[in-house]
Amino acid sequence: MHRHKWLRRLGWLTGIVAALAVIGACSQIATPNQPVHHSQPVAVASHTASASPTYSVAQENAIRAAKQYLEFQPFSRRGLIRQLTSKYGSGYSRADARFAVNHLNVNWNAEAVKSAKHYLRMQPFSRQGLIQQLHSKYGEQFTLRQATYAANHVGL
Numbered sequence: 001m002h003r004h005k006w007l008r009r010l011g012w013l014t015g016i017v018a019a020l021a022v023i024g025a026c027s028q029i030a031t032p033n034q035p036v037h038h039s040q041p042v043a044v045a046s047h048t049a050s051a052s053p054t055y056s057v058a059q060e061n062a063i064r065a066a067k068q069y070l071e072f073q074p075f076s077r078r079g080l081i082r083q084l085t086s087k088y089g090s091g092y093s094r095a096d097a098r099f100a101v102n103h104l105n106v107n108w109n110a111e112a113v114k115s116a117k118h119y120l121r122m123q124p125f126s127r128q129g130l131i132q133q134l135h136s137k138y139g140e141q142f143t144l145r146q147a148t149y150a151a152n153h154v155g156l
Contacts, residue, residue, distance in 0.1 A: 059100065
């Protein structure tokens, strides 16, 4: 029964985060002096060693959306990809979501600890219960190593 309540809360929280991400994306679009980006990556000449990589608009937006999600709540790598690809989240393609997550500098152990602390503020968990919630494909989808790390760092 507690899991169902938590899933409803998670659904509402996901909706709120998605709405904030859309608002943030819209505010970025409305900025008049933003550079124009091409929808396809532009090839960079091999003789320009200092040129920065060029990404598609979808890739850049997916990276921005991923950063915004991480500002509001902790995610596992898989959970963030799931959020970015969800029709209830951002709706990015799986390729763009993976690209975005792969181009972030995220300490997934720290994200697992934040998530563990959040769960413990909501309800009591045993060590095994917390690890299961953090690791489960129905939960946060952290790796077993990350979930165990989090349980250790919150004192369980």
